[in-house]
Amino acid sequence: MTVLDSAVPGGDISGMWDRHRFDMKLVNPANKRRFELIVVGTGLAGASAAATCAELGYKVKSFCLQDSPRRAHSIAAQGGINAATNYANDGDSVHRLFYDTVKGGDYRSREANVHRLAEVSVNIIDQAAAQGVPFAREYGGSLTTRSFGGAQVSRTFYARGQTGQQLLLGAYSALMRQVGAGSVDLYPRREMLDLVLVNGQARGIIVRNLVTGEIERHAADAVLLCTGGYGRIFYLSTNAVNCNVTAAWRAHKRGAFFANPCYTQIHPTCIPVSGEHQSKLTLMSESLRNDGRVWVPKKQGDTRKPNDIPEGERDYYLERRYPAFGNLVPRDVASRAAKKACDEGNGVGATGLAVYLDFRDAIKRLGKAGVAEKYGNLFDMYARITAENPYETPMRIYPASHYAMGGLWVDYNLMTTIPGLFALGEANFSDHGANRLGASALMQGLADGYFVAPYTVGNYLWGTDLGGKVTTDHDAFAEAENAAKEKTAKLLAIKGKRSALDFHRQLGKVVWNKSGMARNEAGLKEAIEEIPKIREEFWENVSVPGSGDTLNQGLVEASRLADFLELGELLARDALNRDESCGAHFREEHVTEDGEAKRDDANFSYAAAWEWHDESKPQTLHKEPLEFKYVKQTQRSYK
Amino acid sequence: MSELNLKLRIWRQKDSNSPGGLVDYTLNGVSTHSSFLEMLDQLNRQLIDAGEEGIEFDSDCREGICGMCGLVINGVAHGPVNTTTCQLHMREFVDGETLTIEPWRAGPFPVLKDLVVDRGSFDRIIAAGGYVSVATGAAPDANAIPVPKDKASEAMDSAACIGCGACVAACPNASASLFTGAKIAHLAALPQGEPERGRRAANMVNKMDEEGFGNCSNHGECEAVCPKEIPISVIAKMKREWLRSIFTST
Numbered sequence: 001m002t003v004l005d006s007a008v009p010g011g012d013i014s015g016m017w018d019r020h021r022f023d024m025k026l027v028n029p030a031n032k033r034r035f036e037l038i039v040v041g042t043g044l045a046g047a048s049a050a051a052t053c054a055e056l057g058y059k060v061k062s063f064c065l066q067d068s069p070r071r072a073h074s075i076a077a078q079g080g081i082n083a084a085t086n087y088a089n090d091g092d093s094v095h096r097l098f099y100d101t102v103k104g105g106d107y108r109s110r111e112a113n114v115h116r117l118a119e120v121s122v123n124i125i126d127q128a129a130a131q132g133v134p135f136a137r138e139y140g141g142s143l144t145t146r147s148f149g150g151a152q153v154s155r156t157f158y159a160r161g162q163t164g165q166q167l168l169l170g171a172y173s174a175l176m177r178q179v180g181a182g183s184v185d186l187y188p189r190r191e192m193l194d195l196v197l198v199n200g201q202a203r204g205i206i207v208r209n210l211v212t213g214e215i216e217r218h219a220a221d222a223v224l225l226c227t228g229g230y231g232r233i234f235y236l237s238t239n240a241v242n243c244n245v246t247a248a249w250r251a252h253k254r255g256a257f258f259a260n261p262c263y264t265q266i267h268p269t270c271i272p273v274s275g276e277h278q279s280k281l282t283l284m285s286e287s288l289r290n291d292g293r294v295w296v297p298k299k300q301g302d303t304r305k306p307n308d309i310p311e312g313e314r315d316y317y318l319e320r321r322y323p324a325f326g327n328l329v330p331r332d333v334a335s336r337a338a339k340k341a342c343d344e345g346n347g348v349g350a351t352g353l354a355v356y357l358d359f360r361d362a363i364k365r366l367g368k369a370g371v372a373e374k375y376g377n378l379f380d381m382y383a384r385i386t387a388e389n390p391y392e393t394p395m396r397i398y399p400a401s402h403y404a405m406g407g408l409w410v411d412y413n414l415m416t417t418i419p420g421l422f423a424l425g426e427a428n429f430s431d432h433g434a435n436r437l438g439a440s441a442l443m444q445g446l447a448d449g450y451f452v453a454p455y456t457v458g459n460y461l462w463g464t465d466l467g468g469k470v471t472t473d474h475d476a477f478a479e480a481e482n483a484a485k486e487k488t489a490k491l492l493a494i495k496g497k498r499s500a501l502d503f504h505r506q507l508g509k510v511v512w513n514k515s516g517m518a519r520n521e522a523g524l525k526e527a528i529e530e531i532p533k534i535r536e537e538f539w540e541n542v543s544v545p546g547s548g549d550t551l552n553q554g555l556v557e558a559s560r561l562a563d564f565l566e567l568g569e570l571l572a573r574d575a576l577n578r579d580e581s582c583g584a585h586f587r588e589e590h591v592t593e594d595g596e597a598k599r600d601d602a603n604f605s606y607a608a609a610w611e612w613h614d615e616s617k618p619q620t621l622h623k624e625p626l627e628f629k630y631v632k633q634t635q636r637s638y639k
Numbered sequence: 640m641s642e643l644n645l646k647l648r649i650w651r652q653k654d655s656n657s658p659g660g661l662v663d664y665t666l667n668g669v670s671t672h673s674s675f676l677e678m679l680d681q682l683n684r685q686l687i688d689a690g691e692e693g694i695e696f697d698s699d700c701r702e703g704i705c706g707m708c709g710l711v712i713n714g715v716a717h718g719p720v721n722t723t724t725c726q727l728h729m730r731e732f733v734d735g736e737t738l739t740i741e742p743w744r745a746g747p748f749p750v751l752k753d754l755v756v757d758r759g760s761f762d763r764i765i766a767a768g769g770y771v772s773v774a775t776g777a778a779p780d781a782n783a784i785p786v787p788k789d790k791a792s793e794a795m796d797s798a799a800c801i802g803c804g805a806c807v808a809a810c811p812n813a814s815a816s817l818f819t820g821a822k823i824a825h826l827a828a829l830p831q832g833e834p835e836r837g838r839r840a841a842n843m844v845n846k847m848d849e850e851g852f853g854n855c856s857n858h859g860e861c862e863a864v865c866p867k868e869i870p871i872s873v874i875a876k877m878k879r880e881w882l883r884s885i886f887t888s889t
């Protein structure tokens with residue numbers, strides 16, 4: 001087992017990034033034009049990276065699955081984006097944002113990366129405002145903030161309930177400016193199927209043109225993966241239906257280590273599952289917990305209507321168990337508490353897998369109009385989906401898969417274990433440790449794309465012997481193209497009896513039940529047995545009608561599912577290996593007296609990075625030891 | 640929860656060069672809690688399990704924000720309720736109903752297959768000027784330029800456009816004026832958009848014409864189907880900005 005080198009520069013953490021930038025090699029403008037970059041993904045991370053690299057003078061090719069870069073999944077983020085501007089003058093600072101993020105991640109992230117994130121957070125807001133992102137404002141014209149996700153300072157910037165949309169449209173506009181200027185070539189409706197390595201360096205990708213089915217080769221001097229998270233491994237999740245792990249997974253199979261796959265975030269406030277027809281779950285913004293009160297009936301199996309249950313017969317379990325934070329405890333804590341209430345038989349609704357989020361008292365206090373002003377669009381969305389009126393009857397909510405903290409292992413420069421392959425945004429594992437705090441994914445995606453990768457990639461290009469230009473005639477491209485074609489042909493030839501969707505749902509149930517919000521040794525071992533069986537049946541019995549030379553969503557789903565079926569096993573093995581609880585990773589064997597996640601710092605203060613060998617044997621584990629010099633490791637308490 | 644049995648007439652087309660036509664399907668046992676797209680998922684599962692090709696349609700977020708989905712349902716873009724196709728639920732329909740499902744129809748949105756169209760022309764309109772030219776790192780402090788609250792709010796109203804293209808599909812002239820006007824109005828409301836105001840309006844409007852979209856003749860169909868309630872007044876703003884660009888540039 002190798003100990004991974006995180007390439008964190010020496011010296012004090014504050015000023016580290018500035019010093020590192022100063023030490024990096026500068027590429028002169030004429031030389032930049034000689035370098036070509038491939039950026040896969042056009043979410044916050046990809047769009048900002050592609051635009052910035054093009055502005056700096058590199059030639060960029062930008063790829064995405066959707067018909068337009070503007071539709072990347074980042075568009076769906078609602079709540080907001082953190083930044084340590086201290087505009088609210090309430091004592092926020094770079095150090096506090098750094099501290100909160102490390103603590104929120106339950107001491108399983110890399111301090112140097114998190115500190116840099118907090119430092120550049122301020123520049124993100126400046127950049128977005130200059131692009132015309134219509135952030136919420138005060139009457140005096142300055143930007144306004146709110147507190148979010150249990151933070152004790154007000155550092156979250158927002159644009160109504162559509163912060164992700166507005167930030168993405170800002171990054172997209174910067175990208176389209178470069179497209180207009182001819183410095184970025186756009187390749188929409190393309191799915192990356194493989195990474196091409198020459199002399200051990202990332203030098204290109206193989207993509208499938210989703211419209212024509214054509215398998216294309218693209219060469220470059222470096223490749224940036226900005227392909228989002230793998231939350232859809234659970235099948236039902238708040239992620240968009242096209243979210244997938246394929247690009248990251250295929251890179252993993254070419255040598256990029258995959259880190260902490262077991263760190264998956266289950267968001268506490270989603271609209272519950274209503275039936276088998278469901279394709280995804282809808283998030284109800286966390287901000288609702290600022291005014292809504294969470295409860296279940298004290299009596300098990302109580303079938304009365306919620307409004308008929310008197311006050312004394314309600315269990316406001318978050319307020320009872322966490323008097324200091326109450327309904328505002330972090331996501332992992334709130335999710336597990338909801339699960340516990342339902343497991344004990346106090347859940348509500350037709351399935352018993354839901355708890356109430358009640359605005360009765362808020363309406364009494366603020367009036368219906370007051371509540372509508374704050375949450376009107378969310379209430380409307382809830383009503384549209386459930387056909388219930390949340391002003392009159394409490395919302396029903398339940399946790400759902402939402403975000404992947406795990407991802408491709410990257411060093412301080414955001415480079416994976418493959419030289420020349422970088423991973424940005426949700427696709428990497430870097431900044432959130434074992435649990436991400438609200439409003440920090442948007443921050444990380446844009447930090448990586450606008451302010452980090454454009455410099456570190458340049459440093460790599462200029463400081464590395466690339467051995468000259470590689471063209472797509474190289475044998476490595478032919479090999480990867482053939483492998484992709486064979487895989488497609490194989491899927492089409494099975495002609496089995498079950499749709500990929502059906503298999504996906506089956507996989508999702510196993511992952512949810514055995515590797516979901518709470519895990520234990522026995523269950524994880526079952527998952528490790530069951531998932532390969534599903535995979536085996538999939539490769540014998542999946543039905544993919546139609547052909548490979550046209551739009552074929554069934555084929556696309558099957559191809560993505562093949563990767564999820566492999567990741568599912570690794571996720572369970574990682575969770576089994578991590579014989580402690582931390583953040584969102586909750587092992588039932590390791591709980592404090594209060595029932596909270598109990599870490600084992602002596603044995604598990606490391607990032608687990610898995611190396612792929614081949615289909616015949618499981619991945620092996622490498623460790624990156626995590627040191628906490630600036631934030632002391634303590635037991636998180638939200639009592 | 641109740642269930643519906645439906646007759647579906649769905650547009651099928653092999654690719655942009657082949658002629659298409661409506662094909663009849665029967666689908667039983669559709670939950671009224673399903674979304675419209677989940678109803679189509681159910682049909683596709685039925686088709687695929689039987690070894691037949693599924694119907695191609697676009698979707699992604701399925702919560703009304705990415706703008707990827709869009710179908711003409713019984714002759715109306717996004718169907719009978721003022722929302723996106725993905726947020727339309729089957730409880731809006733009755734048992735035994737016949738539903739006709741077609742793609743967006745407009746010259747500049749060629750059909751790629753079945754219900755999927757190419758909206759690349761929208762991206763090209765944005766690339767022609769739908770941005771503020773500010774390179775990364777060149778931004779002043781975010782609070783250096785105050786923006787009055789009502790101006791920020793006005794900008795946000797237009798910036799809410801999701802680029803789904805329902806406005807084009809609904810317009811008898813296949814005009815993209817609501818879409819283009821929304822972006823011009825968004826940036827014109829903000830001081831950050833001021834320096835490039837004239838160029839932006841001229842270039843975007845020219846691009847729109849070049850892509851083959853028709854002119855606006857005030858039918859108002861676009862506003863009626865817009866799932867984000869972008870008001871038709873953005874078109875007036877666009878025309879004003881465009882005229883202004885002519886008078887100020889010469």
Ligand SMILES: Cc1cc2nc3c(=O)[nH]c(=O)nc-3n(C[C@H](O)[C@H](O)[C@H](O)COP(=O)(O)OP(=O)(O)OC[C@H]3O[C@@H](n4cnc5c(N)ncnc54)[C@H](O)[C@@H]3O)c2cc1C
Nearest residue numbers: 041042043044045065074079080192228425426439441442
């Ligand atoms: C409902 C919801 C609400 C959220 N709200 C918030 C919030 O309020 N605040 C916050 O900070 N975070 C929030 N998050 C999290 C945050 O939105 C995401 O983590 C973040 O936007 C991810 O950005 P990204 O650029 O890494 O990836 P994405 O935006 O997911 O983009 C991925 C890109 O990669 C492309 N792609 C993927 N696979 C391939 C492939 N194989 N080939 C080619 N292209 C590919 C896609 O087309 C897309 O362009 C929310 C998430 C959800 C689901």
Ligand code: FES
Nearest residue numbers: 699701706708725
């Ligand atoms: S699928 Fe995103 S708006 Fe409908």
